[in-house]
Amino acid sequence: MKLQLNIWRQENKDSKGAIKNYKLNEVDEDMSFLEMMDILNEDLIHKGEEPVVFEHDCREGICGTCGMVVDGRPHGKEHGTTVCQLHMRKFNDGDKITIEPFRAKGFPIIRDLAVDRSAYDRIMQAGGFISQNIGSAQDANALPISKNVADLAMDAASCIGCGACAAACPNGSAMLFVSAKASQLNLLPQGQPEKAARARAMVRQMESEGFGGCSNYYECEASCPKNVSVNFIAKLNRDYLCATFKEGT
Amino acid sequence: MFKYLNHLVVSKFVMAVTGIIILLFVTGHAIGNLQIFIGKEALNAYAAFLQGLGEILWIIRIVLIIALLLHIITSIYLKLYNNGARPDKYVVTSYVKAKLNSRTMIWTGIMIAAFLGYHILHFTVGSIQPENYNQEEIYTKNAYSVGMGMNAHIANPEEHRGSVLNKVVYERHDVYKMVILGFRNPYVSGLYILGMILLGFHLSHALQSFFQTLGMAGPRFSPFIRTFSNWYGTITAIVFLIVPLAILLGFIGGNV
Numbered sequence: 225m226k227l228q229l230n231i232w233r234q235e236n237k238d239s240k241g242a243i244k245n246y247k248l249n250e251v252d253e254d255m256s257f258l259e260m261m262d263i264l265n266e267d268l269i270h271k272g273e274e275p276v277v278f279e280h281d282c283r284e285g286i287c288g289t290c291g292m293v294v295d296g297r298p299h300g301k302e303h304g305t306t307v308c309q310l311h312m313r314k315f316n317d318g319d320k321i322t323i324e325p326f327r328a329k330g331f332p333i334i335r336d337l338a339v340d341r342s343a344y345d346r347i348m349q350a351g352g353f354i355s356q357n358i359g360s361a362q363d364a365n366a367l368p369i370s371k372n373v374a375d376l377a378m379d380a381a382s383c384i385g386c387g388a389c390a391a392a393c394p395n396g397s398a399m400l401f402v403s404a405k406a407s408q409l410n411l412l413p414q415g416q417p418e419k420a421a422r423a424r425a426m427v428r429q430m431e432s433e434g435f436g437g438c439s440n441y442y443e444c445e446a447s448c449p450k451n452v453s454v455n456f457i458a459k460l461n462r463d464y465l466c467a468t469f470k471e472g473t
Numbered sequence: 474m475f476k477y478l479n480h481l482v483v484s485k486f487v488m489a490v491t492g493i494i495i496l497l498f499v500t501g502h503a504i505g506n507l508q509i510f511i512g513k514e515a516l517n518a519y520a521a522f523l524q525g526l527g528e529i530l531w532i533i534r535i536v537l538i539i540a541l542l543l544h545i546i547t548s549i550y551l552k553l554y555n556n557g558a559r560p561d562k563y564v565v566t567s568y569v570k571a572k573l574n575s576r577t578m579i580w581t582g583i584m585i586a587a588f589l590g591y592h593i594l595h596f597t598v599g600s601i602q603p604e605n606y607n608q609e610e611i612y613t614k615n616a617y618s619v620g621m622g623m624n625a626h627i628a629n630p631e632e633h634r635g636s637v638l639n640k641v642v643y644e645r646h647d648v649y650k651m652v653i654l655g656f657r658n659p660y661v662s663g664l665y666i667l668g669m670i671l672l673g674f675h676l677s678h679a680l681q682s683f684f685q686t687l688g689m690a691g692p693r694f695s696p697f698i699r700t701f702s703n704w705y706g707t708i709t710a711i712v713f714l715i716v717p718l719a720i721l722l723g724f725i726g727g728n729v
């Protein structure tokens with residue numbers, strides 16, 4: 225099939241970017257979206273132009289490295305998939321596709337479609353861990369955890385940290401990510417001792433990285449490739465407010 | 474005092490708590506208004522009862538004013554902050570779950586605030602249609618005085634069989650007449666109807682947002698409260714606006 229691609233090109237963080245148009249004439253419907261981008265880049269290299277920079281790694285939806293905004297939707301219009309899992313059969317011959325980088329103050333653009341998501345790493349460093357003295361591991365069944373709680377914690381832990389939530393949020397808020405990463409620990413017994421400190425430290429770090437606050441638009445949930453629920457944001461609010469009431473701001 | 478604005482989650486907490494205080498008041502107000510359909514006596518007695526609350530009325534007013542001011546200040550601060558967190562707009566925008574009501578909270582909010590100013594000047598202060606506002610109702614109660622000119626109220630007229638009994642005459646603000654005359658003006662009614670639609674729109678996002686902000690969410694509760702919230706906004710708007718609508722169409726107030 226034939227496609228017209230409108231792609232955001234930007235030299236670096238400080239330069240002004242713009243949409244540039246490209247045409248692809250032979251796109252196979254069995255290609256993945258990123259394979260289509262590879263074909264485009266090969267074309268560009270043959271012509272002596274700069275290829276479009278975009279990030280990718282596993283190409284099977286588990287690493288969270290890929291991410292671009294396709295026609296206004298992070299990871300494209302499909303629900304519950306990353307852009308590397310998006311296939312060209314979801315598009316029609318002659319489609320115009322607009323491709324932009326994730327946009328949020330917390331994600332400065334490195335080049336073209338690649339953005340700096342190290343803010344998410346720093347949020348993890350602020351509280352996305354438990355402190356535990358090293359020793360031999362205890363028996364797994366010494367710590368009873370109900371199936372419901374284990375499942376819920378697993379749902380939170382399915383976040384791959386791709387950044388689509390902040391990219392989708394009109395406020396550029398990373399609350400879905402922060403809440404998933406805080407909840408995967410705060411739900412479990414191992415996470416209890418540092419629960420309050422974790423909720424605060426991670427939200428504070430998110431604030432200082434320049435992300436906005438949650439206005440309950442729920443747009444993040446609609447874009448999340450792992451369908452992480454906004455109910456975790458409610459839980460994070462609860463953990464944070466409890467911490468504030470107990471210990472002051 | 475405004476240090477809480479440095480913390481996004483606390484700011485949202487302030488939005489939620491102040492918002493729900495106003496929401497509860499608004500709900501009570503909407504229900505109270507319905508007494509206009511019972512008639513002049515019911516509405517004017519209700520209004521006089523509220524006026525008669527004295528200090529309690531002022532406590533309620535002060536709580537509402539503080540809640541409203543905090544709600545407005547926090548919302549403007551949050552809006553500016555959040556806009557700053559998304560400095561570059563997308564070339565193509567597409568929303569799935571962020572519905573129009575959630576994306577327009579600040580605009581419906583500001584218009585509600587403007588409407589509120591008008592409404593208070595109109596019906597509380599009385600400076601917008603003073604000729605309608607300055608209406609007194611002369612009415613009698615089931616209280617009597619004995620003999621000519623005596624104004625002492627007596628509880629049980631039966632005990633004074635044989636004496637001359639006069640019904641005691643009172644005067645109170647004729648809210649019924651004020652409202653009927655006010656809403657007969659189609660421009661005034663139109664403004665109120667518009668204001669109430671905006672309010673309903675604001676509330677349809679606000680109520681469920683309150684629960685989410687305070688951390689009450691779940692796989693069964695959240696879908697329920699979101700649907701409930703839409704209905705709540707719609708019904709509140711309808712309960713408010715049937716009053717001007719009924720007056721405009723002449724269903725009530727024909728006797729004024």
Ligand code: HEM
Nearest residue numbers: 439488489492495496548578579582583586679682683686
């Ligand atoms: C009758 C008057 C009003 C009522 C009953 C009301 C109620 C509420 C409630 C319950 C919320 C939900 C809080 C939350 O997100 O948890 C809310 C949110 C909001 N209100 Fe109001 N409100 C009123 C007037 C206003 C006014 C006058 C403004 C602004 C000038 C305003 C701006 C906002 C904004 C921007 C939000 C969303 C905040 C956010 O999510 O970031 N509201 N309102």
Ligand code: FES
Nearest residue numbers: 281283288290308
């Ligand atoms: S490349 Fe790993 S999730 Fe897409």
